Amino acid sequence: MLTKNDLSQIRDVVSSTVHSEGAQIRSETRNVIRQELNPLKKQLRKMQKKIDLFIDFLDKQDMELLKKVKKIEEHLGFSTLQ
Numbered sequence: 001m002l003t004k005n006d007l008s009q010i011r012d013v014v015s016s017t018v019h020s021e022g023a024q025i026r027s028e029t030r031n032v033i034r035q036e037l038n039p040l041k042k043q044l045r046k047m048q049k050k051i052d053l054f055i056d057f058l059d060k061q062d063m064e065l066l067k068k069v070k071k072i073e074e075h076l077g078f079s080t081l082q
Helices: 006-074
Strands: none
Touching: none
16 A cells, blocks of 8 residues: 555656656747747748738838829819818
8 A cells, every 4th residue: 555655746746757858849840930939020021022012012112102193183284182
């Protein structure tokens, strides 16, 4: 028959084993997640650069169009809306 002391020692051994195994599993899981996320991060950076370029292009086009409209309004004598 097991005594309270024996049960306490078994509990300590099981607890430490479970704790170390859990820590190892968490570590492995983090590594796998990092490996999976790295390519996604690269793709997101590329997409962000493309979006930034596209927005810059559209902003320039908008400014050019605004200048043209102002010149046409001035030439035709229209009052500008603001």
